[in-house]
Amino acid sequence: MTTSIHVSAGQVAATLALVALAAAVSFWQKADLERDIGIAALRSFIQLTAIGYVIKLIFEADTIWLVFVLLTVMVVFGALTARSRAKKVPDAFWPLLIALATAGATTLGLVVALGVFEPTARYLVPVGGMVIGNAMTASAVALNRLGDEMADSRNKIEATLALGATAQEAAAPFVRRALRSGMITLVDSTKTTGLIFFPGTMVGMLLAGANPTDAVRLQLILLYALLGSVAIAGLVATTLAYRNFFTPAQQLREPQ
């Protein structure tokens, strides 16, 4: 499965033509996204270049501790990013941090324990990045939905609490819907994968000259691992976050 291709800086620069096209469309249609497109292109260049060097360093050092540090940084930044999309959830950072850490640790732990990947930087860094990134998106969507549901359903939740239901019982229908909305995107895209779109890993491997069978198998491993990780992240994030809407006396807190 060892393949290698060389991509020149000139080739990368040439594709900026498509970024210019995107900006032109935005300008022409007054979508007011030119500035954001510029920032996105610049940030992706800087961030990916920097992480490229970091990964190179970690691969060369080949110690598990550096992998651990990198994945921890990803989890923390992922939780911070997801928190900004879950503004209606009080103190969303901790549930998100624990959700991403649990999803990352469980998923990577399982694929290593099952003998799918060796516990080396070469596998753990890219797979960990994908797992944590997808877990971040899923838990951000789930908590965003949870915040909306809890805000819109205050009457219903309080009416259920008024019967002597626990916070968990009163919030259960909304937690369920939030979890579902966090997971549904990946479930749907997994259903259509190969028909409507080619996932990135497979495309990358094919471009790098790998055998299509290998590319497909690796892609399947990753898709299945991601399904597990978004389920864990969504479950942990919603299970911990809904509690922040209630007091210890099972009362609904006033909105902030």
Added chain:
Amino acid sequence: MGPIGQDGLVLFELSEVSLIRGERRVLDSVSAGIPAGATAIVGPSGAGKSTLLRLLNRLADPDGGTISYRDRPLDSYDPLALRREVSLVPQLPALLEGTVESNLEFAAGLAGKQPDAARCLRLAGLDPGFAGRDVAKLSVGEQQRAMLARALVQEPAVLLLDEPTSALDHAARDAIEATLAELRRELEISVVLVSHDPDQARRLSDWVVRLEDGRAIESGPLAEVLA
């Protein structure tokens, strides 16, 4: 005269109760007694009536002062057990998705009771045939009655009713009022009713607490307060 009901029992005793939301003092040193029987909390909108009602089954706790229920501090009760004994029916119907029956079963299960759906529906003024109906397809009046039936399956000792007829037309209001009067006759149950309508308080209660701007300005027997 102290808040002594027909059977001589004081249910709730509020002493210097305050509740602050943001900058606003929603309840300001409210002291009042609520006897067993039927009590109406009256006053203009924004007076703090619904807030006061929510304190009685600990859907919220006061920021100052004390409330006792049957001579014990309210906060010494387990909030879940208290809410099954002192049941609140909110102003707007808020049933869980599903049928009327599934709502009644949920509430009965919480209180560890076997639901007698037909009896509770009849007490709430609904035909027992409503049990299988989807709550989303009920009128507001029917939903309000289903909410009442859902509270009744828990066999509470006290019913807290927050403006139970505010969303209804005159005919539906009269029907609910008749149902409540019937309930009081049939069950050993006390009722604390929030109403902005003094006439409704006259029809349904025998003790009145009058709130204005978060303060209890008067409380006593119906004949004295709403003469």
